[in-house]
Amino acid sequence: MASFVAALGVAWFFTLLVLRVSKRFAHLTNDHDLDGPQKIHASPVPRVGGVGIFLGCLVAIGLAGERSGGWLMACAIPAFGTGLWEDLTKRISPRMRLTATAVSALAAGYLLGALLKRADLWGLDWLLTFTPLAVLLTVLAVAGIANAINIIDGFNGLASMCVVIMLAGIAYVAQAAGDPLVFRLALVGAGAVLGFFLWNYPAGYIFLGDGGAYFLGFYVAELGILLITRNPTVSPLFPLLVCIYPVFETLFSIYRRIVVRGRSPSMPDGIHLHSLVFKRLVRWAVGSSDARLRTRRNSMTSPYLWVLCMLSVFPAVLCWDSTEWLLAFLLLFSTGYVLLYSRIVRFKTPRWMILRR
Template identity: 50%
Template sequence: MIGLLVAFFSSFIATLLIIRFQHLHSHMSADSDLSGPQKFHKISVPRIGGISIAAGIFTATLFRLQSNPSSSIETILLVCAIPTFAIGLTEDLTKKVGVKTRLFFTAIAAGMAAIYLGALITRLDIPGIDYLLALPGVALIFTIFAVTGLANAYNIIDGFNGLASMVGIITLMGITYVSYTVGDPLMMYLSLVMAASILGFFLWNYPRGLIFLGDGGAYLIGFWIAIITVMLVARHNNISPWFALLINAYPILETLFTIYRRKIHQGKSPGQPDGIHFHTLIYRRILNPICNAQKGDVFSANAKTAPYLWVLTAMAIVPAILWWQSTNTLIIYSAIFTASYVWLYKRIVTFKTPAWMHP
């Protein structure tokens, strides 16, 4: 418990200091581009919130090492996360690091975690696929691809105040519950220490958006969640591998749908930004027309967007933690969630938003 408090207060204070002294670093750290298709803030804001989250898990790891010198797994995980966090932070400061470079460094981090932590996806409970994963090197390649994809997915959904950070917290709480159920205190700790670190940032980010997560923060959260999810399934054979998919269903589906929309439907590069993500549509088609006139309201259209996606995230996480042992049930709910996502997206994009979604 003390370690979690250390993580929270370290992150909280680090965020406070970044905001308080932003006049000293805003020329490098501020997100001053207000014109992009995914930009919805009206003033320049620091986008280095990932530093706060990194500070939280770093200080908590140091504290844990002092009380338990044999605690090596969390230290290794922290070291493995350095490449993806560092390249994301570099993009936040320079605005010159391309998507392919960020994915390359994240893939390196995923490979390190797979090798040194045994974070490997070795089964999907699908005949034929499991045979392929048993072949030398296939599981490693597939794991690197999956972890890199989820880390990037958190960067994709990081579009509004409190969105990616609270999705991360909700997901981590689900992982904590299943870890508790199977009696794995280490996975509980790794989940909770990241959740505490995110919370220290979240209180400054939501609802007013005084600081942004940035690529460094988004990649760090996504990578950490991906690795501990893979590790949890690898450490307990009674947990279905589809638990890892369903508990991360929202960011995964948003990424896959984005690739389909840009590459297949629009004929563009999947790495190019656009303004028709699910969260963007909720903002533009549902909330912005209503909230635009509410000047001075701390819960602006931007702040009111994230709760819609928090609920969507919970729609996948609740069945994931209820039926974490049953592959067949999780596959069914994965299909239901996918169909619901596509149906809602189509209704909103065609100006047929269900009445119950309007505030």
């Protein structure tokens, strides 16, 4: 618990410091694009909130003397650094960010042994006995989750609170499985994110940015892999169900862009599930151009998706040692997501879900 409090306090302080410094270097740190398809903010906002989170984790892990945690933070540098450089320069392509995250995953696999070597699924376990295939699947999983966290980072508090929920689930199962290392690292991550969250929600004084999103995606993915690598009783599907909301959002977005709209999967659009919730469920401020009301409407969107995230994390925590049940909940969540998206996009949202004045 001391590490949790330390991470929260350090992240809160450094996020405040970044906010102060950003006033002087706004041309570098602020997001000035207010017209993009996924841009909701009404004025330029610093998008380097990942700095406070990274430093919060680094300091708390250092104070706790967690050697493995130190190696994990070292491995995260390519993913975090490339994302942060994009936040500052706007010149780093998604491919370069994913490549850097893959390098981080390879480093963690080599230094910490964080490799996916079992899936508890027929046929796949045999394939994973071949180390090159295990390395490839690990890299794809880590880079994919990092990109997924970046995709859901669209509203104040959305991605950060979802990550807290995921890390809380991982911490609980690590404690139940008797893994103090993963337990402490999960608490450190949750504390650091909450330190940032206090500045990000509800007013949106600072954004997570690509550096923060890619770092948190890497951190969550690696803790999930370490948990199942170090504890044979934990089902390999547990981390997947914990992260299924951002992962399925990404997969569904790729399907929607390529198959439905005939566009490149890397082209941004404004019809993610969280965007539709903002436009069609939080109706009380629709059409308002007032910055205060727009910010409030922004903050009212995220709780819908926090609930969606919890609907996957709760069953994952309850059934962490049962691959069969976890697989059933994965299918249930995927089906429910598609049905919910279909109803919202066709203006058939249940009346009880719509927020009115």
